[in-house]
Amino acid sequence: MLVTLEGIDGSGKTTVWESLRAARSGGGTDRGYTFTREPTDSWYGEAARRSEDEDDANPLAELFLFTADHADHLSRVVRPALDAGDVVVSDRYSDSRYAYQGAALEGEVPRPMEYVRGVHQPWTRPPDLTLYFDVDPETGAARSGATNKFEQAEFLSDVQANYEQLRQYSPDRFVRIDATQSPEAVLDDAEDVLDRALGDA
Ligand code: TYD
Numbered sequence: 001m002l003v004t005l006e007g008i009d010g011s012g013k014t015t016v017w018e019s020l021r022a023a024r025s026g027g028g029t030d031r032g033y034t035f036t037r038e039p040t041d042s043w044y045g046e047a048a049r050r051s052e053d054e055d056d057a058n059p060l061a062e063l064f065l066f067t068a069d070h071a072d073h074l075s076r077v078v079r080p081a082l083d084a085g086d087v088v089v090s091d092r093y094s095d096s097r098y099a100y101q102g103a104a105l106e107g108e109v110p111r112p113m114e115y116v117r118g119v120h121q122p123w124t125r126p127p128d129l130t131l132y133f134d135v136d137p138e139t140g141a142a143r144s145g146a147t148n149k150f151e152q153a154e155f156l157s158d159v160q161a162n163y164e165q166l167r168q169y170s171p172d173r174f175v176r177i178d179a180t181q182s183p184e185a186v187l188d189d190a191e192d193v194l195d196r197a198l199g200d201a
Pocket of ligand 1: 009014038039052066091092093096097098100101150151
């Protein structure tokens, strides 16, 4: 099973991912888990992160850096782990591209989110379950420190609108978690959703 964690910057999903990893990896459960993330720590991921910190990076070039990282992530990590029977939990995945580059490419290509989805569709492996950490863009920008172009409230509001659209396309795959709650409550919700999906609840 492939589980992804999605949300705007400052939604707290990385903290949840770290807690899940601490609790579930390294034995102690009957299941095997692979915890992973995008951008990855490969050189493709490093290139994508470098672009992210560049204010005037070309958004189309940036799309393909993140997409190259995804292709490598799929073949090197995600597919082998799924083939081995692991539950894969990824902090960000394809929906991050649809939501973020879908927003960044506004005015560059017609119907940007559909374009980005179309680029992935023939070869990606869609998630089975997506935990969507929902927080308002002002809180997200404030929590993340607004240190780069993606962490600005106005941009995050476009990203959030794209996530909402994606939820409407796949209502069965997305489970919304109220990320304005305390970190403990957010983690509890995430644990419950995951246990229910895995049939452990
Ligand atoms: P993030 O998970 O916030 O990592 P960190 O907190 O370590 O910087 O992801 C980095 C940023 O990259 C985030 O602002 C979202 C953005 N991003 C995209 O724009 N497209 C993508 O495809 C991915 C995976 C991330």
